[in-house]
Amino acid sequence: MGRWEPNSKGRxxxxxxxxxxxxxxxxxxxxxxxxxxGLTERTFFRHFTDKREVLFGGHELLRTLxxxxxxxxxxxxxxxxAVLAGVDAAAVQLGSFRRDLSxxxxxxxxxxxxxxxxxxxxxxxxxxxVTAALKVRGIDEPTAHLMASLALTLLHLGLKHWTSEVxxxxxxxxxxxxxxxxxxxIAKNQ
Amino acid sequence: MGRWEPNSKGRxxxxxxxxxxxxxxxxxxxxxxxxxxGLTERTFFRHFTDKREVLFGGHELLRTLxxxxxxxxxxxxxxxxAVLAGVDAAAVQLGSFRRDLSxxxxxxxxxxxxxxxxxxxxxxxxxxxVTAALKVRGIDEPTAHLMASLALTLLHLGLKHWTSEVxxxxxxxxxxxxxxxxxxxIAKNQ
DNA sequence: TGACTGATGTCAGTCACTGACTTAACTATA
DNA sequence: TATAGTTAAGTCAGTGACTGACATCAGTCA
Numbered sequence: 270m271g272r273w274e275p276n277s278k279g280r281x282x283x284x285x286x287x288x289x290x291x292x293x294x295x296x297x298x299x300x301x302x303x304x305x306x307g308l309t310e311r312t313f314f315r316h317f318t319d320k321r322e323v324l325f326g327g328h329e330l331l332r333t334l335x336x337x338x339x340x341x342x343x344x345x346x347x348x349x350x351a352v353l354a355g356v357d358a359a360a361v362q363l364g365s366f367r368r369d370l371s372x373x374x375x376x377x378x379x380x381x382x383x384x385x386x387x388x389x390x391x392x393x394x395x396x397x398x399v400t401a402a403l404k405v406r407g408i409d410e411p412t413a414h415l416m417a418s419l420a421l422t423l424l425h426l427g428l429k430h431w432t433s434e435v436x437x438x439x440x441x442x443x444x445x446x447x448x449x450x451x452x453x454x455i456a457k458n459q
Numbered sequence: 460m461g462r463w464e465p466n467s468k469g470r471x472x473x474x475x476x477x478x479x480x481x482x483x484x485x486x487x488x489x490x491x492x493x494x495x496x497g498l499t500e501r502t503f504f505r506h507f508t509d510k511r512e513v514l515f516g517g518h519e520l521l522r523t524l525x526x527x528x529x530x531x532x533x534x535x536x537x538x539x540x541a542v543l544a545g546v547d548a549a550a551v552q553l554g555s556f557r558r559d560l561s562x563x564x565x566x567x568x569x570x571x572x573x574x575x576x577x578x579x580x581x582x583x584x585x586x587x588x589v590t591a592a593l594k595v596r597g598i599d600e601p602t603a604h605l606m607a608s609l610a611l612t613l614l615h616l617g618l619k620h621w622t623s624e625v626x627x628x629x630x631x632x633x634x635x636x637x638x639x640x641x642x643x644x645i646a647k648n649q
Numbered sequence: 650t651g652a653c654t655g656a657t658g659t660c661a662g663t664c665a666c667t668g669a670c671t672t673a674a675c676t677a678t679a
Numbered sequence: 680t681a682t683a684g685t686t687a688a689g690t691c692a693g694t695g696a697c698t699g700a701c702a703t704c705a706g707t708c709a
Contacts, residue, residue, distance in 0.1 A: 272704075273656065273705090298695065299696065308657080308658090309659080310697090311657080315656080320695095347647045347649045350649065385580070385583075386577065390576045390579060411620075411637045414616055415637070415641045418609070419608070422605055422608040423605065426604055426605070454538050455539050458642075462675070462687080498689090499690080501666095501690080505688080509666075
């Protein structure tokens with residue numbers, strides 16, 4: 270056995286989610302989270318840049334996943350289809366998580382404005398990466414930005430539905446339905 | 460003359476923008492802003508819920524303006540056109556501000572992640588309001604959300620261009636150009 | 650064996666933000 | 680006109696997120 274219990278970061282994340290569910294985000298101090306994980310507050314801030322960040326693990330992984338899907342989309346795909354390939358990849362990944370944990374996390378975030386703000390920032394970070402990937406495919410900057418933003422909104426919406434509703438659709442199916450409705454509405458062009 | 464100098468809120472906003480430009484957001488304390496405005500820190504927090512908020516005055520006004528434009532769009536307009544009417548209204552309003560002040564503000568926000576986060580939250584707030592207005596027009600929730608998000612991204616992009624570039628286009632013109640490019644790209648549908 | 654590393658602890662500090670209470674000019678009303 | 684209420688501030692004493700500097704000590708490597 271090592272000098273310390275292993276996986277301190279993961280223990281902090283688990284402790285935080287549990288406490289946030291029990292008492293709420295504001296009613297939980299970083300010292301309490303650390304104590305529950307058998308660590309000190311100072312160590313919490315070595316693993317996470319701030320209190321909110323503890324809820325957003327796995328963020329970089331998802332970003333690289335999306336980007337890769339956009340980059341690897343068939344070269345004849347335009348911006349819209351390329352970006353949808355990215356959304357699909359993310360939806361498959363997110364849809365493979367335990368739905369109940371995703372729902373817990375969503376409830377905590379929904380209950381707190383600061384956390385919603387951070388979630389938007391994460392989405393924007395993804396969107397920035399997707400924009401860059403689209404530019405490599407020859408799309409002009411503003412259009413790339415709009416497509417990226419559209420894609421992430423789509424994913425976000427789908428995730429909200431998937432974690433709140435109790436129907437049989439997979440996350441991917443939900444996203445596809447939303448996409449088609451949107452495309453039809455734009456095509457009307459009136 | 461009244462007991463206090465008038466327009467304390469405005470003085471705080473001016474003092475904040477000046478200090479943020481001089482030293483940066485992080486290097487300025489709320490006490491310093493208050494002192495420069497001839498007030499105390501406690502009063503700062505009576506006017507603004509937090510330090511960042513001092514940079515986002517006029518927010519409610521712009522929101523009602525956008526919503527009204529969406530609501531007042533001709534009934535035969537679909538979601539896309541209705542939402543573009545909202546963008547136009549906002550662009551006209553924002554485009555009427557002094558470009559140099561808008562640029563100052565943009566530089567401060569761009570230099571600080573917390574401020575960018577708050578700006579995204581404001582955009583999301585607008586988007587939520589626009590979504591509601593679209594639902595009244597009979598648009599289904601997810602499509603309304605996507606259209607609203609698209610509109611606000613368009614506005615945000617245009618504003619970034621308008622405050623950074625030095626060309627002759629008005630904000631409204633910039634937004635229209637972006638819109639057309641985007642519509643064309645989606646219409647390709649490949 | 651001894652120097653080095655790396656994850657953690659300890660401690661003291663700064664600063665955003667809040668609650669409770671106070672102050673004094675303005676306003677309305679008896 | 681006196682008085683009571685309102686309002687926009689000030690004062691003060693917190694709490695808690697976050698940081699920098701330094702200490703510890705099991706494991707590793709020369």
